[in-house]
Amino acid sequence: MRNYLARRLLGMIPTLAVISVLVFIIIQLPEGDIVTSTLDRLSATGVDLSDDRIQNLRAQYNLDQPLPIQYLGWIGNFITGDMGFSYLFARPVNELVWERIGYTLLITVCALIFTWVMALPIGIYSAVRQYSIADYSFTTIGLIGLATPNFLIALVLMYLGYSWFGLSFGGLFSPEYLNAPWSWERFTDMLSHLWIPVVVIGTSGMAITMRLMRANLLDELKKPYVTTARAKGVPPLKLLLKYPVRIAINPFISTIGLLLPALISGEAIVGVVLNLPTTGPLLVQALIAQDMYLAGSLIMLLSMLTVVGMLLSDLLLAWVDPRIRYERT
Amino acid sequence: MTDSLLSIRGLSVEFKTELGLVRALSEVSFEVPRNSVTAVVGESGSGKSVTSNAILRLLPDTAQSSGEIELNPQDGEPVIITSLDERDPQMQNLRGGLVSMVFQEPMTALSPVHRIGDQVAEAVLCHRDVSPDVAWAEAAAMLEQVGLADAESKMRMFPFEFSGGMRQRVVIAMALICHPQLLICDEPTTALDVTIQAEILVLIKSLQRKLNNSVLFITHDLGVVAQIADRVVVMYNGQVMEIGSVRQVLKNPQHPYTMHLLSSMPGAATDFREKNKNWSDGAAIGAGTFLVEADAGRKIREFRELSP
Numbered sequence: 068m069r070n071y072l073a074r075r076l077l078g079m080i081p082t083l084a085v086i087s088v089l090v091f092i093i094i095q096l097p098e099g100d101i102v103t104s105t106l107d108r109l110s111a112t113g114v115d116l117s118d119d120r121i122q123n124l125r126a127q128y129n130l131d132q133p134l135p136i137q138y139l140g141w142i143g144n145f146i147t148g149d150m151g152f153s154y155l156f157a158r159p160v161n162e163l164v165w166e167r168i169g170y171t172l173l174i175t176v177c178a179l180i181f182t183w184v185m186a187l188p189i190g191i192y193s194a195v196r197q198y199s200i201a202d203y204s205f206t207t208i209g210l211i212g213l214a215t216p217n218f219l220i221a222l223v224l225m226y227l228g229y230s231w232f233g234l235s236f237g238g239l240f241s242p243e244y245l246n247a248p249w250s251w252e253r254f255t256d257m258l259s260h261l262w263i264p265v266v267v268i269g270t271s272g273m274a275i276t277m278r279l280m281r282a283n284l285l286d287e288l289k290k291p292y293v294t295t296a297r298a299k300g301v302p303p304l305k306l307l308l309k310y311p312v313r314i315a316i317n318p319f320i321s322t323i324g325l326l327l328p329a330l331i332s333g334e335a336i337v338g339v340v341l342n343l344p345t346t347g348p349l350l351v352q353a354l355i356a357q358d359m360y361l362a363g364s365l366i367m368l369l370s371m372l373t374v375v376g377m378l379l380s381d382l383l384l385a386w387v388d389p390r391i392r393y394e395r396t
Numbered sequence: 397m398t399d400s401l402l403s404i405r406g407l408s409v410e411f412k413t414e415l416g417l418v419r420a421l422s423e424v425s426f427e428v429p430r431n432s433v434t435a436v437v438g439e440s441g442s443g444k445s446v447t448s449n450a451i452l453r454l455l456p457d458t459a460q461s462s463g464e465i466e467l468n469p470q471d472g473e474p475v476i477i478t479s480l481d482e483r484d485p486q487m488q489n490l491r492g493g494l495v496s497m498v499f500q501e502p503m504t505a506l507s508p509v510h511r512i513g514d515q516v517a518e519a520v521l522c523h524r525d526v527s528p529d530v531a532w533a534e535a536a537a538m539l540e541q542v543g544l545a546d547a548e549s550k551m552r553m554f555p556f557e558f559s560g561g562m563r564q565r566v567v568i569a570m571a572l573i574c575h576p577q578l579l580i581c582d583e584p585t586t587a588l589d590v591t592i593q594a595e596i597l598v599l600i601k602s603l604q605r606k607l608n609n610s611v612l613f614i615t616h617d618l619g620v621v622a623q624i625a626d627r628v629v630v631m632y633n634g635q636v637m638e639i640g641s642v643r644q645v646l647k648n649p650q651h652p653y654t655m656h657l658l659s660s661m662p663g664a665a666t667d668f669r670e671k672n673k674n675w676s677d678g679a680a681i682g683a684g685t686f687l688v689e690a691d692a693g694r695k696i697r698e699f700r701e702l703s704p
Contacts, residue, residue, distance in 0.1 A: 291504040298452055298499075299570060300492030300522040303483065310507050388509055389554045 075381070079374050086370045087145075091138045094359050094366075100130055101154050104357050128154065141363060151360030155353060160364050163349065168368065170239060171345040174264050174334065181269035182276055183319070190280025191312055197285065205277065213274035218336045221267045225341070228263075237342040239264075264341055268334050276319070283318060287311035313387075321384045324377030400427035400468065401578055401610045402451070402495075407463035407478075409446050409455065409634075417460075420446045421634045424463070428578065430470070433604060433611040435625035435642070437618060439657070443634040444614045445500075448580045451477065451612075452491055469494055469577055493523045496571035498600075500583040502563035506555040512539075513551025516570045523574045538569040542599060561592035565599070572603060579604070582614045597624055618661050622646060630654050 102124050106116065116124075125131045129140060144151060150160035189209075193202040225237070238245070239260050244253045287293070288311050296306050335347030342348075346365055353362040385392045409421040421443045428434045436444045449455050451465055461478070467490070468474040475494075480487045496519075499505040506515060516535035520526060526534075532551070539547035542565040555563055564584060571579055581600060585593040601624050604611050613624055621628055621642065628645040630637040630653065638651040649655045 291499055291501050292507045294454055295497075295499060295505045295567065295570075296507070296518075297454060298491055298497040299519045300488045300490070301518065302488055302522075310510075314507075314509055389511075390508055390556055 072382075075378055079378070082374055083371060086374075087142050087367055088138070090363050090366045090370065091141065094354075094357075094363050095134065097357065099357060101128060101357050101359060102130060105154070141360065145364060145367065150364035153353070153358055153361040155356045155358040155361060160361050163361065164346070164365060164368065167344055167346045167349055170343070171334070171347070174261070174268065174343070174345060177261065177265040178268040178272070178334075179323075181265050182272040185269070186273045186276035187280050187316070187319075190277045191284060191307070193277070193281040194284035194288065195307065197281075202281075209274035209277045212270050216336075217267055217271050218340045220270060221263070221337050221340045224263055224267065239344055264334070264337060264343055267337050267341070279318065280315065283315035284311055287315045317384060317388050320387060321380050323380040323383070324373060325380075399430070401430045401470075402428040402468070402612070403464075403466045404447070404451075405464045405466070407447065407450060407461065407465065409443075409450060409459055409461040411456075412458045412460070419634060420459075421450070421461075424631070424634070424636055426629045426636055426639055428610050428612050429627065430577075430610055431608055432626040433601065433613055433624050434627045434629065435613045435615060435621045436629045436631060437615055437621050437657075438631035438637075439616055441633075442631040444616075444631055445582055446634075447631070448497070448582050448612060448614050451578075451580060452495060452497055453477065453480070453482065453487065454497075467494060467578070489523065492519050492571070492576070493574050494576055495578045495580065496574065496576040497580045497582065498564070498567050498571050498584045500586055502560050502567055502584075502587060505567050506563055508555055510554075511551065512553055512555065512558070512566055516551070516566065516573060519570050519573050534573060535569070538573045539566065542566075542569045542572075542603070543595075544569070560588050561596065564588060564592075564596055568596070568599065568603075572607065575607060576609060578610050578612060580612045580614070583616070584613075585620065586615075586617075593620075600624065618646070618658065630657065 102121065105124070106121070109116065122131075129137060132140070141151060148161075150164065152158075153160050153163055156163055189205050193205050196202055239257055240253065241256050241260070244256045247253050290311070293306070293311055296310050301309070334343075334345060335351055337343070338345045338347035339351060346369070350362060350365045352358075353365060403425075404427070405425050407421055407424040408419070410417045410419050424443065424447055426434075436447060438444050446455065446459075450459075450461055455461065463478065465477040466474055467477055475486065475490065477487075477490065480490070506512070513532060513535055516539065517528065517531035520531035520534050521528065524531075536547045536551060539551065544550055544562065544565050550558075550562075555566070558566065568584070579600075584600070585596050588596060597620060600611060600613075611624075613620075615621060625642045627640070628642050629639050630645065630651065632653050637653045638645060638649065640650070645654060646658065649658060
């Protein structure tokens with residue numbers, strides 16, 4: 068097991084190196100750079116800069132260097148923990164990212180728990196009572212949820228909340244707590260805002276989780292070991308949870324790693340609509356302004372989270388499923 | 397009331413399918429005496445497994461059954477299994493307690509993610525109020541008894557680390573650990589190779605003598621019947637054709653279908669045909685008319701019970 072872990076951790080290094088190159092290339096692909104987009108904004112306000120000043124700006128941002136040098140400069144600093152400087156916000160990227168990535172993880176993890184707590188029992192119920200009225204109803208609701216874009220649900224909830232209760236759901240904090248230091252009141256204020264993004268983002272994964280659980284469990288219920296356990300005299304509910312559900316749930320554990328990036332990117336539009344202090348809206352802004360250090364570092368961080376998430380889900384899967392655990396040794 | 401351990405009376409089972417109702421069993425009646433091995437023999441689709449699954453109420457929800465199955469345990473009130481509700485505690489008590497079952501597919505009959513020892517010990521914990529340690533120890537003893545050497549360490553292993561024969565021994569241990577009065581074996585050797593088959597048959601037979609229980613043995617293999625059974629029930633097309641002692645049914649079959657079945661056995665058949673030239677014709681004609689009439693969906697002939 069320790070060997071396996073070491074091998075996997077070493078394997079992450081080349082993976083992340085390749086990702087970093089790709090990230091850098093993708094960020095460079097669109098026409099122009101931070102200077103041209105700054106010039107665009109300036110000229111829109113009627114200010115024109117001289118060629119000299121433009122050259123100076125480029126030199127200041129290291130944009131006059133060849134691309135490989137720019138890449139090495141960026142990744143070299145990244146490894147030492149310095150993610151560069153955001154020209155857009157005129158602040159170090161580190162500051163910008165760390166304050167947001169915490170909220171992003173908080174919302175993502177809550178949304179994931181919400182999805183599973185809601186969807187897995189429904190999936191189990193639909194499988195056990197296949198073709199019942201409840202099965203059909205859940206399926207219908209689930210498919211509507213799947214077909215409705217998240218941001219639309221967010222908008223509808225915000226509208227209803229405002230017109231019925233006069234509440235404003237935007238953001239994660241009420242205005243008076245926005246820049247306040249952490250306190251119990253600020254924490255409860257956050258919780259009262261948190262459920263909206265959690266529900267909105269969590270709903271998107273519900274339909275598919277529900278249907279997958281139903282399909283997996285239907286497959287498992289037909290397996291002979293279920294009959295064996297019944298013939299042994301195991302009571303029905305205990306049998307259901309201990310045998311087929313236990314095995315049908317394994318595929319979900321292996322998708323935790325994939326769910327993280329999906330939830331984080333799916334969260335971008337919702338984040339813009341709900342004005343959340345998460346990485347999604349920040350990434351969108353950075354990409355529009357071609358703020359390359361901010362955008363690149365964000366994408367790089369999300370990729371790292373994904374790779375680590377995959378490793379975690381593989382380890383979890385090996386822990387719950389002996390068939391996988393023993394193949395490796 | 398009879399003195400048999402198990403009486404099946406007029407059992408009919410139909411399955412709801414997209415093509416309408418399909419009749420799997422019609423009016424099946426037979427008895428399983430105490431302390432003996434009763435074999436149910438017949439070709440694929442004759443309703444052997446449906447019968448055995450009906451006893452433990454393991455049929456799928458699409459099955460509708462009528463008729464009566466009565467279990468008459470040695471020291472206790474007789475139970476009409478067919479009148480019990482699925483959630484009735486008496487039903488859980490029955491399954492694995494008084495009646496237990498060995499299945500056809502040892503490769504898939506065990507849960508792939510639970511340890512062997514836990515799966516066997518669970519059977520004890522389901523039926524008796526003992527500590528997990530006691531259950532574990534009993535499981536170890538039972539596994540030794542079915543011929544699994546070094547059971548203590550094997551119990552910590554998982555089914556995928558076992559061969560088919562070893563898994564079938566585990567399933568048998570699991571079935572016998574609560575000392576059931578009736579052990580149902582649904583083609584327990586079909587998925588195994590011939591040497592292991594013979595070992596498992598000897599094991600089942602010797603354990604039956606030792607534990608003094610009854611075995612209902614489902615098979616399509618007349619060779620196995622000859623080896624293990626005391627009594628034979630011949631089934632075809634969801635109906636009982638003939639019931640008798642193993643000697644009578646194999647040596648002196650009364651029903652044309654039984655003759656047909658016997659003469660279709662490879663190897664034994666030439667000798668069998670030689671010795672009973674007069675039957676071969678009769679069997680052929682009999683089986684012929686039998687099949688025609690079975691197609692017409694009628695009951696051919698009242699079966700005759702010669703040696704009760």
